[in-house]
Structures are given as structure tokens and as C-alpha cells.
Amino acid sequence: MSKPYSRLDINNAAVLLVDHQAGLLSLVRDFSPDQFKNNVLALADLAAYFKLPTILTTSFEDGPNGPLMPELKEKFPKAPFIPRPGQINAWDNEDFVKAVKATGRKQLIIAGVVTEVCVAFPTLSAIAEGFEVFVVTDASGTFNEVVRHSAWNRMSEAGAQLMTWFGVACELHRDWRRDVEGLGTLFSNHIPDYRNLITSYNTFKAAKATP
Amino acid sequence: MSKPYSRLDINNAAVLLVDHQAGLLSLVRDFSPDQFKNNVLALADLAAYFKLPTILTTSFEDGPNGPLMPELKEKFPKAPFIPRPGQINAWDNEDFVKAVKATGRKQLIIAGVVTEVCVAFPTLSAIAEGFEVFVVTDASGTFNEVVRHSAWNRMSEAGAQLMTWFGVACELHRDWRRDVEGLGTLFSNHIPDYRNLITSYNTFKAAKATP
Amino acid sequence: MSKPYSRLDINNAAVLLVDHQAGLLSLVRDFSPDQFKNNVLALADLAAYFKLPTILTTSFEDGPNGPLMPELKEKFPKAPFIPRPGQINAWDNEDFVKAVKATGRKQLIIAGVVTEVCVAFPTLSAIAEGFEVFVVTDASGTFNEVVRHSAWNRMSEAGAQLMTWFGVACELHRDWRRDVEGLGTLFSNHIPDYRNLITSYNTFKAAKATP
């Protein structure tokens, strides 16, 4: 009756970043700008950190939608980058789907702007083709909370799993001992409260080392 | 286990606008008035833009519920307009159901006031008769958020898909190249942030044209 | 895949009011006091108006939980009233279940205080015995919104339908022509915005009558 536990697997997951464009970002009002920027960059950082195949795409980037956030381009210089000439649903773009399939991965981690369109449409299409989809809700933004919750409902009912960047990182990493410093740095860079914990801890430890 | 992706199809969809009446609108308190008016008019504009068969209905419009929003009547002068003599669930009105079936469409895009009654009742009835229903949550208003979320839950559990006017427009349009200007105008008229993007973009482009 | 439309039927529905006691009401903090009192009395009024079999029950009313709201006792002087000696789940009380079964109704409209216990427990038990349950979310109160949404989730997943008093009234009434004045009075007494509409309408009509 309930969905089985499909666990994110570092060898089976790919990341799709859809339409995080400078113009479209001004439409995002269900997060504060600082928070949303941080979440998107955190997701990018974790994709890079875990070396997940990552695909970038934009919609109409020569028009008012504007160019992709420069930080994303810099972070993934070799990633497939598919500026779509017009398709609203990225999955309607053959190059995009080809790029996704070329990764050989069956678990898709998707985030984008705006949630109910740029995220939901490829999510629904990918599920229909047998992929597992994990929506990163806090790196996906839209007009307001009514829109957000409508989109979450539609995606969840279709079988997508709703996660956040922190959950994705933890589920991929599985065991701190795999790389304490690496994961710690990722968290320290994107969770101010965690950084504070580390700062205090290191200070106390240093004090201890110098009696 | 999960709902399959049923995609809105411009040739298979119809729009039902239920009881957006001047009196009943004063009951809507889960949206600010500016926002709600804009959402309803955006849905009307997209219905007209995509030439979807559209059906208007009202409940008791000679009484305190008041007349239909004049903008809707003007926008759809030839649409079937069914003032119901008493039935609360529009689907209990034969003329209404006849008008729906006359469209030959199987995907129903429904919005109305108030959500848990004028939207939910025909939604549940239409699903029971084999229609697919797409509820436009942001063009449907009610007393408060407790009522809204109860109604969303009931409709979603019954199989309705929750969408918003923007998602509906994008899913119907599918590709910007189908008509860039038309969709752009729709968005510009109902999304102030999008209008700003276009204003800036056009200004920069114009400056470029005049060296 | 989705729940079928089970429509509330005036001949098949009963109302269970669980633990709306003077002491327990001070625990309700997910509604403003004015709003909650109005919702509970509206549900009581509609139960009386539609002559639905109604059952009252309380938990430990001689202790700190306090007596039932006096308005409920007055409204239903002949209704079965089951002060439970200790059972937390009303369905664990034989007299209560007997009273429910004696109505011969299969659709149970339930509200109470607090939502996750006094409403959820009998809801889950009744569903397990084959009843259909309609939870009146806005006449059921609890500590805060985290608790409310957890309880809604549990009940909805178990098959209960979430409704509000206004939706219940409309689904039972079905057609205004059944009794315009009766339903209008119910709404006028419990929806200030609706009362205002009626006040203005009557004034204009009266002015018209006296040229």
C-alpha cells in the first residue's frame, strides 16, 4: 500500500538543475532570497562533492528569463548544458533526455524554477518513463505557498519523493567516516548554525591542545 | 501505485468557472483581494487565449450571492452560461452537465467560489463519471486556510490534480515557439515580476538597436 | 486508485460531538476562540436543522475537563448523552457504540476536542468497523498546527474525508429550493460576511418595494 524505501545511491543518481536563471529567480517568492540562493548553491556543491552526473538546462536564456546563475556554470564547466529553444517541459527536449539517459542513472534529483512547471513537468515525465524522482523542495522556488503546495501535491501523488538538499546529502553519504572533513565542509558552508558549532568546537579543542 | 501523468491537452480540455459572483467573492479570505482577482482573470484570459471551451455558471444570482463578475461575462460572450435555479453542486444541474458533455472534452479545468463546495462538489461528481479533473487552486477561494486544505485533501484523495493558472497555461502551451508573443503577453498582464523583466529587457534591446 | 465520491446523505448521516467540554476548550489553540465557538455552534445548528441523529459524549466531566458546553446540551435535549467514565476513545465505550448503531446510519460526521485524540481515535475505530467518516475539521480543535496536521494526515490516510461545517451543510442540503429561508438563516447566523450580503440585499429590495 505504501511506497517502498528507495534509497538514493551515489552510483545511481544524477542531478538535474532546471532554469535557475537570473530573470526567473525574481519570480521566486516562497523563500527569502538569501535562503533560496544558499539552498541552490548547497545543492550544486553537493552534486559536485559527490561527483554526481549533473545536467544544466535553461529556457529562452536570451530573452527576459535571463542567463543561468553564473555560479552554476562555473561549478559545472563540463556538465551537459542544454539551453532549450522553446520547450517548457525540459523532458520535451530530446537533447536533454538524451543527456539524462547518457548518465545511465535511474534516480533523478531535480530542482528548478518555477516549481509547478520547470520542476513538476520533467518530474512527471521522468516518472512516466520509469525513473525514480527525488524533488529537492528547498532548491525549487515559485510564486507563493499556494502554488508550492499544489505542485508538491501533484508530484507526490505521481510518485515523486520530496526531499531537501540536506537530506539528499546525508542519504548519499551514509556514513560520516566516508569523509568527515568533506561533508563537514559542505555543511559548514551552507548551514550557519552548523558552522557555529564547528567554530566553537574547534576553539575549545585548540584550547585543549595548548595547555 | 501512483497517479499516471495525465497531461493537459489543448484539444481535450475545457474550463468550468463556477460561481465567481460579486457577493460570494466577499466570502473569499484565503487570498488577498488583489491577488485573487488577478488569478481569476488570468485563468479567464488563458481560457480565451487557448480557445478552450468555457462554461460559466452561477448560483442564485438574483439574490445576495450577486451577479457574475462582469469581466467574465464580457470575456466569454458566447459561452454557455447556466444560472442554476437552486442546485448547489453544479453537476446536479442537467443543463450544466449537458454543456460540459457537449464540449466533447474529457479534461476539466475547474475553479470557483467557494472551494469546498462550488469547486469540490462538481469535481467529485465529474471524477465519478470518468472525467479527469484539474483544480485551479489559485483561482478558487474560500473562508480560510483550514477550509482550503480540507477541500484540497478531499479532492486530491478523490483523484483530482491540483494545479495553478500558471501551470495550466504552461502545460497547455508546451513550447514557447508556438506563440512567444501571445504567451508573453498573458504572463506580462498577470505576473508583475514577469512584466518587469520584459520591460527591462525591451529597454536594453531598444538601446542596443539605437547605437 | 482514488476514493470514490461518497456523498453525505440526509437519511444516512449521524453527528457525533465528542468532548466539547468547558475545560478542554482552553486547550484549543489552533483557532481563535471566537472562530472556534462559532464553528462548533454552526455544526450543532446544522445537525438540528437537518434533524440528523446526534450523539453527545464527554470524558470525565466531573473533573478538570469540565462540563459539556451548555449550548450543546440545550440544543439537543433528547439526544443520547454518554458521559464516559474513563475511556479515552469514545468507541471503547459500549453505550456510545450502541447509540451510534441505534441510529442505523452509516455516515458519521465527527467533531471534537482535541483533534488527534477525541476525534481521531473514534474516527479510526469507526472506519475499521465499516462506517464512512466525515471529520469536521473546523469544529475540531487542538494544541497547535503541528498537532492538527499530524492528526489530519493520520485520519485521511485511514480513509476519513476531511470536511468543514459549511461543506457538510451544503452537501446535505443539495438544492437551495429545498428551503431557502432555513439554509439562509443558518448561514446568516454563522457567516458574518453572508449576513452582510443578506442585509444589503434586503435593504435594496425593500427600497425597491416602496417606490
Next chain:
Amino acid sequence: MSKPYSRLDINNAAVLLVDHQAGLLSLVRDFSPDQFKNNVLALADLAAYFKLPTILTTSFEDGPNGPLMPELKEKFPKAPFIPRPGQINAWDNEDFVKAVKATGRKQLIIAGVVTEVCVAFPTLSAIAEGFEVFVVTDASGTFNEVVRHSAWNRMSEAGAQLMTWFGVACELHRDWRRDVEGLGTLFSNHIPDYRNLITSYNTFKAAKATP
């Protein structure tokens, strides 16, 4: 001990619209976009309706701040328009101050983007030169509510009066009989709830006229 009642006077008031530019508008997050756009246009409409001298100014409009909202330029084709070459406080721009003084008015109605800078700075400067300032709080936007309330506090403590466009319109108009239709139209265009009242009223009256 308290501020005396300085009443807005149609013959002594001027309107200053500061930096409502397409780019800067994307910074405004203490209002929903629909609401803010409506408020700004309502203020513009009332300035035109009451024929108040109106002055437009922008900051760096060839850069990222973008051009003035086109609706404002169209509404006031002959108004002084001062694109500032760099001064952040409009009052530091001689042409702007000259234009203000040329109106001969001593009551300044100011709105702009963003509140704590483009509105607050000229407000404080104008008060320092002996003008009375009426800040239109709902046509002035900024980053968030912390910023808004800090700015309101600073301006209020300096002697500015906080008003909203509706209050400004009413205080200038003083008596409905001056022009019922004109004021009614202004309200109908910018207050959906008021438009609904008028729609219902007119319908009832028309029904009365045709017996």
C-alpha cells in the same frame, strides 16, 4: 505634546514618485507583487484624478535598476521627470528640489522603492526644509518587514505622517458629493471588494428600474 492635525489639501499637496523602476521592483518583498503594483497604480491614478502636481524621478535607469514603470510615464506625460545621474537621495539633486519648489506646494506625498532609502532620505531632507511629508506606506516597498518597520520608525520619529493611498484619496476628496462617480471609479478600479459592492448594487438597482 502631540503632532497637530495637518490635513492634506488639494491645493497645497504634490506627489513625488521615487524610483519605481522595473529592476528595483524585483527587490520589493514586503508586499505580494499583485498588491504592490495595484497600490502604486492607485496612487498614480489618484494623483492624476486630483490633478496634483506630480514629479517622477529615477536612479541610474540605464543600468540594472531599469526603466521607470511604463504605466507611470504614460499617466504623467508632462510631469517633470528627473533621471538622477547618481544621487541616491533625490533631494540631493538640484533639479528635483527645484521641481518640487516650483509646485509651490508645502505638503509632499511621497512613495518609492526602496522605502528606507529612496523614500526615507528625501522625506527626512524635505522635513528638514520645512515641508510636511505624508509617506504613502503601501505604495513604498522594500526587502522585508524588518527593514520596513525600521524605516517607518525613522520617518515617523522625524515628523513624517504615515498614510496609505486610500487615506490620501479620502482626505483630499473630503466629501463624496464633490464627485461621486470619479471617486467611485477610482475605488472600483483598485479595490476589488469595493468593485464587487458596486456591481451588486448596480445590478439590484437596474432590476428595480425594470419592473
Next chain:
Amino acid sequence: MSKPYSRLDINNAAVLLVDHQAGLLSLVRDFSPDQFKNNVLALADLAAYFKLPTILTTSFEDGPNGPLMPELKEKFPKAPFIPRPGQINAWDNEDFVKAVKATGRKQLIIAGVVTEVCVAFPTLSAIAEGFEVFVVTDASGTFNEVVRHSAWNRMSEAGAQLMTWFGVACELHRDWRRDVEGLGTLFSNHIPDYRNLITSYNTFKAAKATP
């Protein structure tokens, strides 16, 4: 440096209820409808209970603004009732000011719809003529919280005292022993939490009385 304590005096206070009209009430969105209706009626009840001279006024009640709330007319059948032919500020109406002055009272308790106009304007005018004004903030409603707080700021800076109906009642009553039952009834009718306390208390006491 600070305002002296001017205490409301049952022999020196009058109540002004401004424009609580059926149509205008639909504009009030800074309170839930149940809460606002309760607050207005509570203020009316306390005015009657303390036998304070009370003055009613409306603006354009034959038009869309609609008639005065019937409950107010019934509560004060002999009170001066001044339907203003057009003046927006009630203080601009000679009959209204005459009625106020005829009371001989110097402390004016004012509430109305909408706050920044119908309440603020007469408040500022009355202060300018030497009256003390006590604004009943919770029986005065308006479009939203931005408007509310702008209006509060303007009135407070002008010297008005912001109070609520409960504070007014307590400051007038001064000592419970003056009439325990009367004040208790007022509170019980308008504060559900208080009614619950009384219900429980009376039940316990009754149980005590019958050993």
C-alpha cells in the same frame, strides 16, 4: 515628556460608532469576520451597559456602502443617528459634531470602518478641538495590516490613546463590586474563554451546593 494618565470616566465618556455598514464590512480584512463582529458587538454592549451616550453615523447608506449593521440600530434605538450625505470625515458634518457636543462629554471612544479614514479623520479632528480620544483598535477594521499600522501610528502621534473594548470596559468599571454579574455577563457573552471559566466554576459550585 510623556502623556499623562487620562483615565476613562463613566461620566465623561461618549461612544462614536462610525460607518459599521454592511457593505463596508466586506472591506475589513485585518480581522477574521467572526472576531471582528464579536468585537463590534462587544463594544456596543459595553456602551449600552455603561449607559454611555452613543452616536451612530453612516456614509452614503443608500449606495453600495450599505445600511448600518442592524444589531447596532436595535441596540441604540434612541441614539442620535446621523446618516452623512457625503462628508467622509464625520467631523465635517455639523449634525454629528453637534450631537457629540450635546453629550457634554470630553472623552470620546471611537471605532469604525475603515480605520485610516472613518476612525482616523474624526479622531484627528476631535483632538484638534480639545477632546481626548480613545480609539478602540479591535472594533475598527481595514484592508490589511500595513494600513492598520499606518493609521495607528498617525493617530497615536497625534495624541490618541489606543485601547481595545476589553480595556475600555475594565477602565470604566474600575471595581468588580460595582456589579459583578453585569460585567461577568458582558465578558461571558464576548470572550469564549471567559465563558468557559464561568461554566466550569458554576458547575463546581453547584456540585458543592448539593452534597
Next chain:
Amino acid sequence: MSKPYSRLDINNAAVLLVDHQAGLLSLVRDFSPDQFKNNVLALADLAAYFKLPTILTTSFEDGPNGPLMPELKEKFPKAPFIPRPGQINAWDNEDFVKAVKATGRKQLIIAGVVTEVCVAFPTLSAIAEGFEVFVVTDASGTFNEVVRHSAWNRMSEAGAQLMTWFGVACELHRDWRRDVEGLGTLFSNHIPDYRNLITSYNTFKAAKATP
């Protein structure tokens, strides 16, 4: 033009706890119950810690208002306790004023339930008699935020200083070295985040001590 800095002085301050009664506490809805209880007990603890003269008073405690919170009575077994026979403003009770004056203190730290009455009235009266009043806003509760802010405004305009229990404790203590452990314990008992800091710190230090 502005209020001078009057600093709380351990030798000149007294604490007045007004009407924190079991029944009245159910009226407090501008704080969550956990938070409010914690704030009141924190204020009591600091009063005891700093050995400030403390005065307790209740209103009608044999009736529905109920008895004083038992924790307060236990904390201050020897404090003057004035159950008022009827006066709503504690300052109208001679014994209360006598008890206040008997302390010889001129700085009064006041908290109570409900804010606009039980706190505001004695605050205004005490200021009128030349006392300095420091209102502990987070240990004073009332019906909702509209009431709270009206009451804050009235008290602030009258010259009261708005503080919170933490600010009061810090201003009285002045220097951690006065008693690190004492203040630390107070904070640890009432600020969970602070307790966590201390827990972690002590653990790290202990680890350091045992190499």
C-alpha cells in the same frame, strides 16, 4: 527630546506580579503556553535571585479567575500577597500601593495577565505618581496581538519602558563576575539554547580535563 537612560538598579527596583491566576491564564493567546509559562517563571526566578522586593496580587481569586499559579506562591512565601476584593487596577487597592511604597523602591518591574488591563492600569497609575515603570512584555500576556500592541503603545507613550525578563536580568546583574554560576544557572533553566551551549561546553572541558 528623548527619554534619558534610566538603568535598573538592584537596590532601587521592585517586582510586581499581577494576576497570574490559573483561570486568567487560559485567556493568554499571544504566546504559546510553554513559552509564557517559562517567561513568567523566569521572571520569578530572577526576582528571587536578585532578592528584589516582590509583591503578588490577584483579582477575585475565589471566582472563575482562579488561584494564583502555585509556583509563584511557593517561590515567594513571605512576599506581600494582596488578593484584591474587586479593584481591577491594582493601584486602586490601598494595601497594594502601601506594599509598593513600603519597599522604598522607585523602579517598578511589572508583569501580569492581561496586559492591557492588569499591567497597563497600574503602570499608568504608578507613572502618574512618579515611579519609573519597566514592563516585562514577555511575562505579560493577553488575548491576541492587536490587543498587545495597543497596550504596548499606550504604556510606552505614557513613559513606561518595555523590556523582557532577559534584559531585566542582564541590566540588574551588570557584570558576569558578580556571580557567574548564579546567572548561568538562571539562563540555563529558562533558555534551552543557552543550556545546550553550556552542556556542550562542559562536556568539552571535561574531556580536556581527562587526557
Next chain:
Amino acid sequence: MSKPYSRLDINNAAVLLVDHQAGLLSLVRDFSPDQFKNNVLALADLAAYFKLPTILTTSFEDGPNGPLMPELKEKFPKAPFIPRPGQINAWDNEDFVKAVKATGRKQLIIAGVVTEVCVAFPTLSAIAEGFEVFVVTDASGTFNEVVRHSAWNRMSEAGAQLMTWFGVACELHRDWRRDVEGLGTLFSNHIPDYRNLITSYNTFKAAKATP
């Protein structure tokens, strides 16, 4: 179609408290600190009261995550305590799973910090192994509401039941007569409103006893 009613059974339930560590608690921002601390301690108290097998675990407690809340260690001195050397999902730790299975219980009541990781991961794993999982939503905390609701959705879709500590206590206790005093004390210690009811009740009863 819907989940059957699986009722918590005092002989079949165990409690898992995951990572309530002093450092990690500073990450919890979807509850106020007072409220969250109270909820966690309430859950601990009920586990002890009902003598449910309870298992404690921590993640990296020598590092910045910090030590377990001392109150939990004191409350369960003999409970299995598994400090995990690195596994993020507690279920990946063999000792933890062994401890769970050693209880012989099939109903797991889980709470922890942070919700989407420390609670959700073992929840999903346990369900996959055939356990029934009851998540205590109000004793589980995380970064913000977006994260909370994403995590709730994922767990609920996987078959977990969302409950709160109060619901858990009531479902386990079933009948007040089992131990009135014990349950009353639990509630009195963790629900301030309930304590107030009891305080008033006892006072009235005591007054009755001494005529």
C-alpha cells in the same frame, strides 16, 4: 484502499530517541526552543511512565554535534545507548538494530533531530523490514517548515503514521481509570493549560471540602 487502524499497544511498542544532542538542537528552528524542549521531555516521560523499552542513540557525540541532552540520559539510565561511530541512518548501525529487535516489539515510536534525516531514514528502513512506525512529529525538529513538510510527506507516503506525544500517551493509556493520577501528572507537567485546569479544580474542590 486506506491504512487499517493499527493501535499503539503498551505491550508491543518501543521508543527510539535519535540524536537529541546539545549541538544538533541548535539546528532546530521549526519549533520555539521552549516548546521543543517540553515536547521531547514529555515523550521521554511517557516512555518511562508506560515502561516502554527505550533506545537512545547519538551521532558523533564527541564532535560538534555534542552530547545527548543530559535529561534523557538521566531518565533512562539502563536503556541501551548506542553512540554511532559514523552511520547517519541509525538503522545502518548493527548494534542499534539488534537493540531494537531485542525488545521484541513491532511498533516503533520514533523521534529525533533532524526530522528528514535522523528520523526519516530509520523510519523508512524499519518499515522496509516490516515494523510499524509511529513518528512523534512534535518531538522531532528540523531547519524550517519546508524541510519538515517534505520529510512528513516522505514518511507518510512510505506508510509511517504521524502522531504527537499527547496522542501517543492517550492511545497507550486507553482508559483514564487505568491510573488517573499518573496520566494527570504527566499532562500537568507538560501542558500548562491542563495544569491550570487542575489547579483551579483542586482549589474549588478543596474549598468545598472545608465548609
Next chain:
Amino acid sequence: MSKPYSRLDINNAAVLLVDHQAGLLSLVRDFSPDQFKNNVLALADLAAYFKLPTILTTSFEDGPNGPLMPELKEKFPKAPFIPRPGQINAWDNEDFVKAVKATGRKQLIIAGVVTEVCVAFPTLSAIAEGFEVFVVTDASGTFNEVVRHSAWNRMSEAGAQLMTWFGVACELHRDWRRDVEGLGTLFSNHIPDYRNLITSYNTFKAAKATP
């Protein structure tokens, strides 16, 4: 009657950063962590950019309060840094006051953690000694909004001006032409919406440059 416009002057202003320590930051709950961190670093960046004398201080940094945010130490390696041995009010520390006076500046820009203590106390003390104080409200954090607004009220009533980092930057800069690139970079680094505007603008301009 009102405060005169005292304008921040680049040659007369100094910045005081009080107690932004890793431990204390976990107490800040009136901002989201991302937002608060950004605001504090923005203030630091502007202080450095305008070369304002800046003074750092901490309270008990060897204890649980933890060390200063490392970013601040790195940004101001040569600034006076006064770790206070115990004084809660930084102004009670002679070295701190000496450092302030040594700047020769009379306008103090203050921010810190927590607002009602670490910011309010030195603010009140500095005003008492004749300094002008500008509180940076969005770089000062505390427990919750009740505390924040109490602290704002106390400081404002004492004569402090409430500003935000953006307002401070603009008031100091005065004219964009002073250094377009410098100010633009500051804004781009700390206002994501502004960065987006610049990204789009530069892209369009670059496109223009390459015909």
C-alpha cells in the same frame, strides 16, 4: 517636536560590532540563519568598504558564548578587539569606551547579539554621553519578535535611529558616482535579487557589444 535629520557622515561615523559570537548566534531566532549571517557580513563589508573605524568586542569568549565569528576577525585584523572579562554592557568596559572615543567619531553604528542587551545597553549609554546612535536592526538578533520589538521601542524612545545595513550604506555613499563599481559589488554580494539584475544586465550589454 520631531528628531532633526542627522545624516550619517563617512567622516564622523564608527561601527561597533558587539558579541557576534559562535555560541550566542544560536540564540538568534528572529531571523533565519542564512539571512542573519548575510546581514552581519554585509555590515562588516560596508564598514571595511567605507573604511569606517570599527571596534569588535566579545563577552566571555572562553566560555559557552564561544569565539567571535571568524569572518569578522579576518575582515578587521587591525581593529581594536576588546574581549570583555565580564561587563554585560560594553560601555561599562573602559577599554571599549576608550577605543570608541579614540576614533573621534560622534555617530555610532551599532549591531550585535542579543538586541535587547548587547545592542540596547551600549546604545542607551552612548546616547546618554552625547553620541548619536544608529542601530543596524537587521544585523542585530535576538530570541523572538516580542523581544525585538520591546528592544526597538526602548532604543527608539531613547533617541536612537533604527536603520538597516542597506540604508547605512546608501546614506554614507550618497552618490553612486563616488564609486559605482564598489557599491555595486557590495550590493551584488549581499542582495541576491540585485545580483540577478546585474547578471542579466551585463549579459544583455555584452550581447550588445558583440553584434
